[in-house]
Amino acid sequence: MAAGIHSLAPGGITVSELPIPAVGANAPAFSGQSSNGPVSLSDYVGQSSLVLFFYPKADTGG
Numbered sequence: 001m002a003a004g005i006h007s008l009a010p011g012g013i014t015v016s017e018l019p020i021p022a023v024g025a026n027a028p029a030f031s032g033q034s035s036n037g038p039v040s041l042s043d044y045v046g047q048s049s050l051v052l053f054f055y056p057k058a059d060t061g062g
Contacts (some may be wrong), residue, residue, distance in 0.1 A: 027052055 021028060031040035044050045 027041060029041050031038065031042075033039075041050075
């Protein structure tokens with residue numbers, strides 16, 4: 001998969017379905033539909049770096 005920015009599309013997995021990792025822990029496996037097609041954590045195995053950014057309250061009134 002080419003490097004780039006991917007955002008998971010609405011209707012994908014919800015935060016409550018994922019375990020909350022501890023600081024410094026490995027990221028949990030995930031997959032979903034992005035604006036560029038399917039994407040999963042395993043697509044990036046072997047690459048030198050990956051930034052995961054989570055903001056669960058962005059789509060809420062809270």
